[in-house]
Structure formats: C-alpha cells, structure tokens
Amino acid sequence: MIDCTDARGHTLRLETPPRRIVSLVPSQTELLAELGLDAAVVGVTRFCVHPAAWKSRKTIVGGTKQVRIDRVRALQPDLVLANREENTRADVEAIETFAPVFVTDVCDLPGALAMIRTVGRLTGRAERAERLAGRIASAFAALPPFPPCRAVYLIWRNPYMTVGGDTFIHDMMARAGFVNVFAGHTRYPVVTEAEMAAAAPDVILLSSEPYPFREKHRDALRAVLPDLPLHLVDGEFFSWYGSRLRHAPAYFTRLRRAMAAPASAPQRPA
Structure with a gap:
C-alpha cells in the first residue's frame, strides 16, 4: 500500500x-x-x-x-x-x-x-x-557566496509582471544571490516601468518563460530604462522544481559570472 x-x-x-x-x-x-x-x-x-x-x-x-x-x-x-x-x-x-x-x-x-x-x-x-x-x-549547498544584487525578475509584458516573496522563483533568486526588490508583494504583481525604476534595482532579469523575452524586448525596455542593466535569463532554472534543479546551481554560477563580465560579453549564459 x-x-x-x-x-x-x-x-x-x-x-x-x-x-x-x-x-x-x-x-x-x-x-x-x-x-x-x-x-x-x-x-x-x-x-x-x-x-x-x-x-x-x-x-x-x-x-x-x-x-x-x-x-x-x-x-x-x-x-x-x-x-x-x-x-x-x-x-x-x-x-x-x-x-x-x-x-x-x-x-x-x-x-x-x-x-x-x-x-x-x-x-x-x-x-x-x-x-x-x-x-x-x-x-545547492556547494553554491559559492554571491555578492547581493538587487533585482527585478520579469515573467510577463503588456503588462509587466514580476514575482513576490512567496514564490518558488523568489527562493531561487535568493539562492543565486539576487535580492528581490518586490519581495514584499505576493504572487505575481503587475509593475510599471516607473515602479521598476523607483525600486532602484541593480539589474532587471527578463525570463524566457512564461513570456518568451527576447533581445527585441530587452532593447525596447532599455529605451525606457536606459540606466538599468537588463539580462535575458533561462526561466526554467528559476521556475522548474523537478529534476532540472540538478543543473540550476551551475547555471546560477555562470549567470553571475556573466553579469560580472564586461558589458561587451554575451548576456545570456550557455
């Protein structure tokens, strides 16, 4: 039984x-x-x-x-x-x-x-x-300590939506050294470009899912928020909670290294 x-x-x-x-x-x-x-x-x-x-x-x-x-x-x-x-x-x-x-x-x-x-x-x-x-x-226990990085994680556009502090993505962000600037919200709040700017993040992360953010979307947002770094990220490593988690720590390490590299370097880790 x-x-x-x-x-x-x-x-x-x-x-x-x-x-x-x-x-x-x-x-x-x-x-x-x-x-x-x-x-x-x-x-x-x-x-x-x-x-x-x-x-x-x-x-x-x-x-x-x-x-x-x-x-x-x-x-x-x-x-x-x-x-x-x-x-x-x-x-x-x-x-x-x-x-x-x-x-x-x-x-x-x-x-x-x-x-x-x-x-x-x-x-x-x-x-x-x-x-x-x-x-x-x-x-996950072997992840190196990452410098804290204040971040907005976007999962949708038209309207823009981010993640609150009660989500699995929030937990993965924290383990990758990202401080979720909208952690005080719950679930998946709608946020405006002005609210993102006012939150003063170090970076905006544009996820590949559920909305498939691409370079053209990053470029469009950069035109409105030119002073904020924007990175395309693989959403599966932040939101899939099954066996894919085996590979998430290695991805987070590559991502943080890529973010620390010069601006001319590729912005999406392999």
Missing part, C-alpha cells in the same frame, strides 16, 4: 505503483522521465517540453490550464499529477471523478525536494528519487 498526503491535505492510497500516469505539470513530467517512468507515462500537456521526445510519443491532453478532460478520461489513468498553481481547481475536481489526483504545491527548495521524494514513493521509485534529491541538495 502506498499512502501519501497531497498539498490539499487529501490522502491518496494506491494498492500498487501506478502503470498509467498523466502529468499536468511540465517540471514533474521531466521528473517522471528522470525516475525511469517512460513506460508508465501515457499523457502530458503541450507545455511538457522535456524530455523532447515524449511530445511525439505521449497523448497531449491540452494545456496546463486548459486540460482536455475527455482525453484524460480516455487514457484511463491510475494516477494524475497536478499542481495547485499550474492547474485549475475545476480541472482537478473534474478528473477526480474518475481517477486519483495528487496535487503538489512547491514554494521553495525544501518543498521541491520533499515533492521529489513523495513522487518517488507514489510511483515506486523511492530510492531513485532519494538519490536525486540528495544530489540536488548537495549541488
């Missing part, structure tokens, strides 16, 4: 490890692949881009917030992974009428490590998940 409690306080009991899994969470889809569950995963969302080959071999059940309930039902899953922030309550409740749903809620690194271990227990991969969580924890 597998017995786990999800973020809602709902206890999920499975007689055996699931053999037909649908994942509605991109970072957890990648985690399932890392745990060796290719044969068990039957459905993913169109935003589940890692591993790349899965999108052509698994059933696409819609988006994270526009789930095709009929497609999920047709797959006859014995486990559906969802997330409180990424999926809607209505979709979760609809799916729960015909399949077990486990809902996660990850706000920081300890929460991510706990989620990885729990998903490992749910899927019969507890030892593998424990080893992965240990490697991630060790990689």
Whole structure:
C-alpha cells in the first residue's frame, strides 16, 4: 500500500505503483522521465517540453490550464499529477471523478525536494528519487557566496509582471544571490516601468518563460530604462522544481559570472 498526503491535505492510497500516469505539470513530467517512468507515462500537456521526445510519443491532453478532460478520461489513468498553481481547481475536481489526483504545491527548495521524494514513493521509485534529491541538495549547498544584487525578475509584458516573496522563483533568486526588490508583494504583481525604476534595482532579469523575452524586448525596455542593466535569463532554472534543479546551481554560477563580465560579453549564459 502506498499512502501519501497531497498539498490539499487529501490522502491518496494506491494498492500498487501506478502503470498509467498523466502529468499536468511540465517540471514533474521531466521528473517522471528522470525516475525511469517512460513506460508508465501515457499523457502530458503541450507545455511538457522535456524530455523532447515524449511530445511525439505521449497523448497531449491540452494545456496546463486548459486540460482536455475527455482525453484524460480516455487514457484511463491510475494516477494524475497536478499542481495547485499550474492547474485549475475545476480541472482537478473534474478528473477526480474518475481517477486519483495528487496535487503538489512547491514554494521553495525544501518543498521541491520533499515533492521529489513523495513522487518517488507514489510511483515506486523511492530510492531513485532519494538519490536525486540528495544530489540536488548537495549541488545547492556547494553554491559559492554571491555578492547581493538587487533585482527585478520579469515573467510577463503588456503588462509587466514580476514575482513576490512567496514564490518558488523568489527562493531561487535568493539562492543565486539576487535580492528581490518586490519581495514584499505576493504572487505575481503587475509593475510599471516607473515602479521598476523607483525600486532602484541593480539589474532587471527578463525570463524566457512564461513570456518568451527576447533581445527585441530587452532593447525596447532599455529605451525606457536606459540606466538599468537588463539580462535575458533561462526561466526554467528559476521556475522548474523537478529534476532540472540538478543543473540550476551551475547555471546560477555562470549567470553571475556573466553579469560580472564586461558589458561587451554575451548576456545570456550557455
């Protein structure tokens, strides 16, 4: 018997490890692949881009917030992974009428490590998940001390949106040495160009997701805020809380080094 409690306080009991899994969470889809569950995963969302080959071999059940309930039902899953922030309550409740749903809620690194271990227990991969969580924890523990850098992290434009102090991105920023100047806000507040300037950050970070900021967007913002450095960053390392976390510390180190390099150097770390 597998017995786990999800973020809602709902206890999920499975007689055996699931053999037909649908994942509605991109970072957890990648985690399932890392745990060796290719044969068990039957459905993913169109935003589940890692591993790349899965999108052509698994059933696409819609988006994270526009789930095709009929497609999920047709797959006859014995486990559906969802997330409180990424999926809607209505979709979760609809799916729960015909399949077990486990809902996660990850706000920081300890929460991510706990989620990885729990998903490992749910899927019969507890030892593998424990080893992965240990490697991630060790990689973050080995991060060098970075000089504090006051930052605005943008996730959207028209309107511009940033991150508050209760988000997973905020926690990753802190571990990379960034001081979130909008930490006093919650969730994902809208901010104006004037508010960004008034916050006096050392840098503005433009994420690759969910809005795909590119050089043209950086150039447009630079025209309005010419005195503030702007860097394009890979949003997956700041916001994906599954197995991709293994590589986040190395990325943060490269990013901080790139930011300390002369202005003529490339602004997006490899």
